[in-house]
Structure formats: structure tokens, C-alpha cells
Amino acid sequence: MRRIVTLLLALVCLAACTKSAGSDALVVGTEAAFPPFESVATDGSLEGFDIDLMRAFGAHINREVTFSSRDFSALIPDLQAGRIDAIASGMSRTKERAHVVLFSRPYARVATGVLVSTQRVADAAGLEALEGDDVVIAVQRKTTGEEKAETRFPNAQIRVYDREVDAAAEVAAGRAHALVYDMVSIVNLHAQHPETTRIIDTELGIELYAVALPLGSELAPALDAFLAAETRPGGKVDELLAKWLGDAERFRATEE
Amino acid sequence: MTAQRERLVRGAVVMAIIAALAIVISLAPGEIRWALAWERRDLFLTGLGLTVVISSGAVGIGLILGVIAALFRVSRSVALDQIGRTYVEVVRGTPFLVQLYLWYWCIAQALQLHGLFGPREAAIVGAIGLGVFGGAYIAEVVRGAIESIDRGQWEAARSLGLSHAQALRHVVLPQCARRLLPPLTGEAVSIVKESSLLSIIGVAEITYHAKNLQAREYETWAAFICLAALYLVVTLPLTLLTRRMERRLAGEEALPVARL
Incomplete structure (x- = not known):
């Protein structure tokens, strides 16, 4: 018991030291x-x-x-x-x-953009293709992409991921129709998945x-x-x- | 089936499973860029080190809490029993992810632990949370071991004039200790695995580094296959150790009784 108390005290001291540094x-x-x-x-x-x-x-x-x-x-x-x-x-x-x-x-x-899955969204289609209630839109939690997806596509099913890379992977794999995110990342993500994704030409405002x-x-x-x-x-x-x-x-x- | 034949079958099955995994890996869209993971080997190893340190701390905390809770549960005090039972039920009835959120966002924040621990707050709070989590499972393992000791041992001890506490300490617990080792190792393995959730609050353990690799290079396959392999590096030896202990124990238990 005494040893445990000593150990705990040592831990607290250690913690106190790290703070002062x-x-x-x-x-x-x-x-x-x-x-x-x-x-x-x-x-x-x-x-x-x-x-x-x-x-x-x-x-x-x-x-x-x-x-x-x-x-x-x-x-x-x-x-x-x-x-x-x-x-x-x-x-x-x-x-x-x-x-x-x-x-x-x-x-x-930075503009907000939309990356779509080529498997799920027709080649020439624009934002209107994402308005149906069978559309799945991937976003990252607490980002402006999440807010904009909710406002612009109120009927779609918004799926929220903790990280950009996970939300993007859903689009690349065709499990989601689109990702709403910042344009810089979307250009990068499209370069990573050139065949399975496409960037929609319309921007969803500027951040x-x-x-x-x-x-x-x-x-x-x-x-x-x-x-x-x-x-x-x-x-x-x-x-x-x-x-x-x-x-x-x-x-x-x-x-x- | 002879022992040799059994080993052959087991080996063949493992090989077949590895081959099946290789086929799945070969289905990856595009080339898997293993070099990206190799370039980060130092980070992965540092992360693995932190995983081991945090898990060890959590196992230590879990052992202390688990043994205390188990003793509460076998004590004759109803109040103590209820304390132990509540702890075990609350912890085992909620996911560790939720507990981690409560520890980090609620408890640590309310207690202003940032002032005490500084930048190590997330790791320390995470280890404590993990220890409290593991403790509830360890408590049940320890209680099970205590209750597995033959009733006659208790009765013999009591009839020799030992109190409940003395009987527990000198007769029952020493017999439990060996029986406990295999299941406790299992709990340690589970703690190592659950520690991966600490990456969410920014603890730079090994999952954190794998996620960073994935996020920067968009290389999911290499990141997570290597991650899984590195967890196995820690957990497999523990599991094998458990199996060996169990086998030895089974041999000893078969011996004629009463070596006391």
C-alpha cells in the first residue's frame, strides 16, 4: 500500500514538473x-x-x-x-x-466544392443530381461542408465522418454520391482518385x-x-x- | 490424432488463411505503397512504444481497482458488495469510446486536469480511463477465481479459527493467484486493443500515426495493414503465453489435491 501511495505521489510530481516546463x-x-x-x-x-x-x-x-x-x-x-x-x-x-x-x-x-462519384452520378450532371432523397452525401464532422450540404441538399442523407480521408474514400468507393468540402482538398482528392471521382463545376460559396x-x-x-x-x-x-x-x-x- | 498430425493441420490452416488474406490484399485498387509505411517506421515504433506504456499503466490501474472491487464483491458487507457491483455494471455496460469522451470532455475538464498534466493530459487521462475500464473486467475475473476455490477450503480455514479476512488472505487468494494469470493476460490484450481509441483525443499512440499516414498520403491499405500487424506483435506473444500457462496449469490441477 505504501509503495502504491509513493508511486502515485511520484506520478503527480512528474506531472507537475511537465507543466512548469x-x-x-x-x-x-x-x-x-x-x-x-x-x-x-x-x-x-x-x-x-x-x-x-x-x-x-x-x-x-x-x-x-x-x-x-x-x-x-x-x-x-x-x-x-x-x-x-x-x-x-x-x-x-x-x-x-x-x-x-x-x-x-x-x-x-477557399471555395467550397463538390466531389462526386462517377459510379453514382451521371457524367454531365450538376448539383441538381444530388437533390433526391436517395442521395448520400459524405461530409466531415463540424466543417462548413457539413452545414452547406445540409442547407443546399435538405433531402439528401448526410453522412458525417470524423476525418476528410474517410469521407472521401466513401465517394471514391461509390458508397456515397458526393463529398462537400473545400476546393483545395477536393482537387487533391480527385487527383488521388481520378477515375472514380469527378469535380462538379459549381462552387457552393466562399469560405x-x-x-x-x-x-x-x-x-x-x-x-x-x-x-x-x-x-x-x-x-x-x-x-x-x-x-x-x-x-x-x-x-x-x-x-x- | 497424433500431436504431429495436429500440428500439421494447424500449420496448413494458418497458411491457407494467410494466402486468403494475400488474395484480398491483391484486390486493392491500385498499387499498395508499402514504402510510405516503411518511411515512417520510426514513428510507428514510437507510437507502439506509447501504446505499450499507456496499456501497462492502464493494466496497473486496472489490477488495483479490479482486485479491490473483487474483494468488495466477496466481502460480507452488503454496502461494499453493492459498490463493487455498481462499478462493474456501469463500466461493463457502456462502450469504452463513450467512457473516453466522458473522461476527457467532462471529468478531466471539470477537474481542470490540464493545469496539472499539461500537454500529457490526454495520454494520462486516457490511461486512467482505460485502467478504470479494464478494472471492471479484471474484477469479474478475480471474483470468478475466488469463487472457483472449493467451498471446503473456506470451511477448513474457518474451522481452524481463521477469520473471513484471514481465510481469504492466507488460504483462498494464494490459490487464486496462479489460476488468475491466464485470464488476466487476456484482459491485458483487450486493454492494448482498446487503447487505439485514444487516437481520437490526440494521443500519439500507434493508431494515431497510422491515421496520419492515411490522411496525408491517402494510403489506407499500407497504413492499416501495418497497424494491424504491429498490434499483433504485442498481442500475439501475450496470447501464446496465456495458452502455455493454461496448459501448464491444467497439468498441475490434475495432480492429487491438497498441496497446502
Whole structure:
């Protein structure tokens, strides 16, 4: 019994020690399953547009930045719980999310697209082919794709997956008719499954990606100032958009 | 059937199953890019290490809770028995996934464990949750072992003037210990497998790394086939060990009684 108590005490001490080490770093939460915005490289490090952007911000405010990956739907709850200090994960600014988090200025604009299964949807068909009640649409949990699929295709059966790759696999395998998701990913996914998928030519609106901070965060002014300076043509954001998405002009966030 | 022949049949069946799996794998649409998994071997091994560490911690917690709960259940106190029974029924009656959500999103958050554990919170809370989960199953295994001891042993001990607790401690439990090892190893295997769910809350155990590979390279086959194989690397030796222990035990049990 005494040994057990000693062991438990040791564990608590260990935990306390881990806390005091590096508590000053800015912990950025992300879902590292969203290339090219964030994913895990072969050596285990996180890389992508959002990772570079937050590193640059960290250098700007002279603070170390560490990243922590989890499921997309876990990001906002973990921000609220104080487990992470910011979210940089290709997250769209939406009114609903703005009730619970504080969004920075947008740093990128990406259209929402529709990827369809060539097995399930006729070659020339457009969005109207997805309006029936026998249509299955795959989306990722808590993404704007989920919201848009529900609004645009109220009759369809919306199937929600935890991860992009799983939702996309359903379309490639012909188990779902379509995936509603961001256009950058859809282009990548189509390249992965060129024969079994097709991109529908119509976009479902534009999303603005922003960093999410806890409500009332003191970091907001510095982050907004940084983004305002760097989203100008030729700034750091342009450089990163060109590096990771191959086109700064098309994805630059223009509003504000 | 001779032992040699039996071994032959078993070997042939295993080979046939492996061949069938190979056929299924050959049906994969497109080439399986095994190299992508090989490139990440260090990550996979680190992840496997964390899987083993977390599972070991959970087995430790589970053993403590399981033995306590089992002792509660065989004690003569109705209240203690009910505590043990409630714990076992609640834990065994809910999926571990749901328990994990409760631990991480509700309990850990309410107790502000992030302040205590920092970035290791998910792994530690996950291990605790897994231990509490395993403990309920271990409790039933331990209780079963205690109850499997012949009634006569109890009666003999009591008639020699030992109290209930003394009889339990000096007569019944020592006889249980050996009988317990095989089923306990089985519970350890189950804990290793359930630990894969911790990937959902961002614990960098082995399933987490396989999911990252799949998400980045869209290479599902290599990611999950390698993942399954690596789990077997941990669980198969445990299972084989269990079988050997069971065989040895069966031999000993057949011996004439009363070695006490």
C-alpha cells in the first residue's frame, strides 16, 4: 500500500514538473489531416500552410510555438477548455463559431466544392443530381461542408465522418454520391482518385479561413496586426499561399 | 490424432488463411505503397512504444481497482458488495469510446486536469480511463477465481479459527493467484486493443500515426495493414503465453489435491 501511495505521489510530481516546463509556449491546435494546410510529414513533424503561418507569427511576437493535433471536431472544445491557446486548422469563420471563439482577420479564401462519384452520378450532371432523397452525401464532422450540404441538399442523407480521408474514400468507393468540402482538398482528392471521382463545376460559396482564439484573448490585436501586415500582396501570407497552394492570387483573403 | 498430425493441420490452416488474406490484399485498387509505411517506421515504433506504456499503466490501474472491487464483491458487507457491483455494471455496460469522451470532455475538464498534466493530459487521462475500464473486467475475473476455490477450503480455514479476512488472505487468494494469470493476460490484450481509441483525443499512440499516414498520403491499405500487424506483435506473444500457462496449469490441477 505504501509503495502504491509513493508511486502515485511520484506520478503527480512528474506531472507537475511537465507543466512548469515550457508553459510559456503558444500551443496551437490543429487537425493534421488536412493537406496542404496541415499534415504530418514522414519524420513526424507537422507541416503545411497553417504551421508555417503560426511559426511566423510566433517569431513576430517572439514566442515559441508548439503544435498539438486532434480531430477537427475536438478543436473548439479544447480551445474552450484551455488545452490549446489558438486554432490554426483551415477553419472557416462562421457566425455560429464566432459565438464561442474569437476569430482573427481571415488569411485565406477557399471555395467550397463538390466531389462526386462517377459510379453514382451521371457524367454531365450538376448539383441538381444530388437533390433526391436517395442521395448520400459524405461530409466531415463540424466543417462548413457539413452545414452547406445540409442547407443546399435538405433531402439528401448526410453522412458525417470524423476525418476528410474517410469521407472521401466513401465517394471514391461509390458508397456515397458526393463529398462537400473545400476546393483545395477536393482537387487533391480527385487527383488521388481520378477515375472514380469527378469535380462538379459549381462552387457552393466562399469560405474565409481565420485563426481562432479564446473569447477575450489578449493575443487578438497582435495577431490581427500581424495578419493585416502580411496579407498584403507580397507579404508572408502570399509567400506561403504560393508555396503550399501554388497560387497566391486565387486564395488571398481580400475582405477587410 | 497424433500431436504431429495436429500440428500439421494447424500449420496448413494458418497458411491457407494467410494466402486468403494475400488474395484480398491483391484486390486493392491500385498499387499498395508499402514504402510510405516503411518511411515512417520510426514513428510507428514510437507510437507502439506509447501504446505499450499507456496499456501497462492502464493494466496497473486496472489490477488495483479490479482486485479491490473483487474483494468488495466477496466481502460480507452488503454496502461494499453493492459498490463493487455498481462499478462493474456501469463500466461493463457502456462502450469504452463513450467512457473516453466522458473522461476527457467532462471529468478531466471539470477537474481542470490540464493545469496539472499539461500537454500529457490526454495520454494520462486516457490511461486512467482505460485502467478504470479494464478494472471492471479484471474484477469479474478475480471474483470468478475466488469463487472457483472449493467451498471446503473456506470451511477448513474457518474451522481452524481463521477469520473471513484471514481465510481469504492466507488460504483462498494464494490459490487464486496462479489460476488468475491466464485470464488476466487476456484482459491485458483487450486493454492494448482498446487503447487505439485514444487516437481520437490526440494521443500519439500507434493508431494515431497510422491515421496520419492515411490522411496525408491517402494510403489506407499500407497504413492499416501495418497497424494491424504491429498490434499483433504485442498481442500475439501475450496470447501464446496465456495458452502455455493454461496448459501448464491444467497439468498441475490434475495432480492429487491438497498441496497446502
